Amino acid sequence: MKPLDRRQWLKTAGLTGAFSLLGGVKAIADTAPSSEIPAATVQNGRIRLSSNENPFGPSPKVREAIVNTFDLACRYTYGHEKKLKAMIAEREGLTPDHIVITGGSREGLNVTGLTYGLHNREIIAPDPTYQGLLRYANEFGAYIHRVPLTEELGHDLTGMEQRITSKTGLMFICNPNNPTGTLIPFDQLKDFVESVSKRTVVFLDEAYYDYIEADDYPSGSVFVKAGHNVIVSRTFSKVYGMAGIRIGYLMTRPDIAARLSKRLMANTNMLALYAAETAYQEKDFYKYSLQKNKESKEIIYAGLEDLNLAYHKSHTNFVFFKTGREIQGLIEEMLKHNIQIGRPFPPLTDWCRISTGTIEHTKQFVAAIKKVMA
Template sequence: MAFDISRRFMLAGGFGASATLAAGCSAASTATGQQAAFPPQTTPSGNALLGPNPDIAQLSRNENPYGPSESALKMIEYAGKKGAYYAGEANLVLAQLIAERHGVSPEQIAITTGSGEALSAIALIYGPKGPIVAPRLFWDTTALYAANLGMATIDRVPLTPDMKTDLAAIEAKVTESTGLVQLCNPNNPTGLVAPADEMKATVKRLAAKTTVLVDEAYMELADDPDGNTCIDLVKEGHDVIIARTFSKIYGMAGIRVGYTISSPEIAAKIRSTAMSWISGVGLAAAIGCYNDTAFLDYSKAKIVEARDMVATTCDALGMEFLPSQTNFMYFKSGLPANDLHEKLAARNIEIRGQYMDYADWSRVSMGKIEDVERFCKALPTVV
């Protein structure tokens, strides 16, 4: 069913939300002095209440349009009929499922409204203790949340010349007074996975000095998730927090469920700092699809198919791109990122604009195959 987004809605709700987001981006820029301008959010238009309008190829937000799975949708329907009630024990059921898969106890799991809430809570917990040391480029929204409240500073370490996270330089920067080390693996927006042996050895040494947060939002999309994850370091007792989400491979970005794996003590701190409760709908959906391997395999296959299409297109055009293990790709088109964003937007194709001062690099997400095809066909016509 289509929904008519009226002018009244745009002015009263949609436009206000967009203006607030734009203001938030501006505040982040002012607070850090490092965030470059990003093309502003547009007001709602057309018939889509949720998600993009049918004529828009939305390739800017790292969503997985193949979700939610049927297993999640069945539980969403059930939960909707139980919407009069608080979620109750569903939180414990999901924690048990996650714990069983990873060989930890349910007390080590903190479930939040998307991993973003957990990451924000962690920034509030550790930011006052000292600087958050992180790569120059990483998913920094949640660290900026604490920074914009005056509760954290971010000490950014430059990437290597080939755009990798410089683990050695990060290790050299960390001292006993560091509040937190925050890493994103695979990294966003580069899409790169750190070499497993180097990553785990470095994190282990860092955790002897301070708490290390590894944001693994895209780990299920990596070529070897089990070999690259740092969850084993938590199980070994190191001062490490792993963050995961249902927003990516599970295709539930709008349903908002995420979790962390850490020591029971840290998990308790995260739960006590989180600002809200998970909805029964979110918990039920997550329970329904968590072990749906058929859907996960299908999602990953479609994302890899789209990624190969983009790589082939960039190769044919002689464009530099990074070997992504995520559902997005970082590439150089030869145009400034914001110019490419505008040219594609004129063709109803949405990609991400400029990150910080990396004006030459653009990020495109892997959406529906037909939308990725539109991008691949349009790219040579605009550069």
């Protein structure tokens, strides 16, 4: 097919046809809970509950937006970020110059780790937590101070603040935290951010913000709006189910935003931008994702209670539970049931992180863990 014909065809053909031409776009699975929202198929014969993805995404409207954006895919993205930035800024009470669009939030994490970790500076972080920013900064010479979580698996905010020295370049907070799913009470976070941001930059990784199960929990953008030395990251990978499309964003003071923007390496792309615009405005799929996530978590909780295994109520799309046995062996045994669970999170290697999935896949996880732990 000549390029022009192909483009025309994409515009006029039904979406199902377009998806099969594009390849790689998943088919509607038997496990789909609704005729409208397709759910992820099994990958390589395995049910993947290891990477905190949303198996229902991207939504049908987002898929349509991607197909309709192909006409623009020959263009660079210059100027095309404007609308998405404006939409985010409006919802967060900021201005577009506070927003940096990134290739997944991981690019925002990397660029921040690089910027504030260079020249052997120090980064303070909870342990365990999401490693993206920390590992990247460490590659460029930053020293990472890992402050163990409290017994309740929360951030030890006092201990973290005590570690600040003149060499500190960044304070990393993951809220809700990965892998624990725990949330910092907002009044504690506020006191901490207001105090610490006077001494160093505070990074708030809010990849799981949408899943928070506390009413009216404020967005980290309130600190940005107040002019504090704070950077907040968000992603389209989780609740919007777009992990493979790679788009996220940072919210920070305009001077910091301008500095970080200049250092981006991947940036995002045209299809991702228009996909994100659609996803951001679409309420039904957003609510659907949250609802399915809740149902999946309830099934996991019930299974863990049957097994008498300790867990923490989660503010994310995964559950962290105590297996009481080394996780590596459990990973291998679960793979025999074709279920991929989360990796080890030292030092908590007798805990397991399980991502939510379709209802069917979640039930299969519960059935398998009951056999394996018996």
